[in-house]
Amino acid sequence: STLGSMVSIYSEAGDFGNVVVTGGISFSLSYEQKMQTLFIHVKECRQLAYGDEGKKRSNPYVKTYLLPDKSRQGKRKTTIKRNTVNPLYNELLKYEINKSLLVARTLQFSVWHHDRFGRNTFLGEVEVPLDVWNFESHLEEFLPLHGKIGADAAGLHQYKGELVVSMKYIPSSKHPGAGNSRKGKMGEGGELQVWIKEAKNLTAAKSGGTSDSFVKGYLLPHKNKASKRKTPVVKKTLNPHYNHTFVYNGVNPEDLQHICLELTVWDREPLSSNDFLGGVRLGVGNGMSNGQAVDWMDSTGEELNLWQKMRQYPGSWAEGTLQLRS
Known part of the structure; x- marks a missing residue:
């Protein structure tokens, strides 16, 4: 097999289902220098897919990480909104982090449907590199969600060593x-x-x-x-x-x-x-x-x-x- 088919072997615990990802997320970011805190204002999601296609239902919530940190301590979540594909959150998620470290981080939003059995179905994600983000603007941004990149939807990953x-x-x-800058040398x-x-x-x-x-x-x-x-x-x-x-x-x-x-x-x-x-x-x-x-x-x-x-x-x-x- 070729490397073109190399799929990611890491996946979030959760049912990735076969949901066709739709819609997007609206948010704004600000950084408070005194408190050394990143504030993520999660406003809303629009036109999400149904987490439960049969019942035409979605109970969506938003989860964030500051990649590469995917530890439990690095996870933030909004509340769950019941029976809507256009959830309005208006919630503030916070990370205490030095601003100089933010440039090496990527903010990941993922949206999940939570059903009454406690299972989660993936509804889409988007990643925001923070090295070029203007924290002074405070502007609201709307970004479309996409599917997991290279994720094996069946969740069956072959162990290869x-x-x-x-x-x-x-x-x-x-x-x-390094001092001898001879021409033609890399x-x-x-x-x-x-x-x-x-x-x-x-x-x-x-x-x-x-x-x-x-x-x-x-x-x-x-x-x-x-x-x-x-x-x-x-x-x-x-x-x-x-x-x-x-x-x-x-x-x-x-x-x-x-x-x-x-x-x-x-x-x-x-x-x-x-x-x-x-x-x-x-x-x-x-x-x-x-x-x-x-x-x-x-x-x-x-x-x-x-x-x-x-x-x-x-x-x-x-x-x-x-x-x-x-």
């Missing part, structure tokens, strides 16, 4: 040779180091119950030779230790908002095409790159956390164990 990765971003002032900008440590519990692609695997890396949006990196092949094991580092030069701090590291694991087949064993994507996960909507900026969960950690502590290794997507 894990990849253990350490990453470090070294700004240009810190890495050796020395400007910082350096991204990706230490591919090991994989665990890979799928057996060979008849003897093993795989001869390697990891391939691209720094998206570039999927060319200059961006491609590969580990050596580790033979006859489903728990390979690669212990190999990919280095990307000429990466500026602002690039980290727009690029995405795609790592894929393959079984080496000398006489035919290699078999895809799984992959991960590391980035800000907001579906955008340089102002364009892109489907590959879809990191979630631990992928997001690792990228965030690396950006937060330049010059230090950040490690994560990432579940491979199928």
Whole structure:
């Protein structure tokens, strides 16, 4: 299978149902410097889908996260409005957070139908990157809702094993040779180091119950030779230790908002095409790159956390164990 079909393996607990997402959400944002608090005024939703198609009912509520934080403490919710597809909330949700940290966050709204058995049905979501948001405007914004990006609607995700990765971003002032700006060298900008440590519990692609695997890396949006990196092949094991580092030069701090590291694991087949064993994507996960909507900026969960950690502590290794997507 190709990476085009790589779906996200992380999904919110809840019945994603087969609801065709419609409608949108109206809100405004403000930031109170003295209290170091972000205020989210959730005004209303309009023309939502029915959570219960049979009874033509929706009992919608709105949930927010400041991604990449999807912890329980990071969750905020409005009240549930009964039997309406045009709920009026006029509710204030609050996050105490330093303004300098907001630029690295994305505000996620998701709308859910709550039924009398306590089950939740997904009605749509929208994400708002906060790095370019004008908090002074206080203007009301209406944004259309969309479906879960790459989510497996059936919720049946195949377990493909894990990849253990350490990453470090070294700004240009810190890495050796940054001062010698020889022309024609990709020395400007910082350096991204990706230490591919090991994989665990890979799928057996060979008849003897093993795989001869390697990891391939691209720094998206570039999927060319200059961006491609590969580990050596580790033979006859489903728990390979690669212990190999990919280095990307000429990466500026602002690039980290727009690029995405795609790592894929393959079984080496000398006489035919290699078999895809799984992959991960590391980035800000907001579906955008340089102002364009892109489907590959879809990191979630631990992928997001690792990228965030690396950006937060330049010059230090950040490690994560990432579940491979199928």
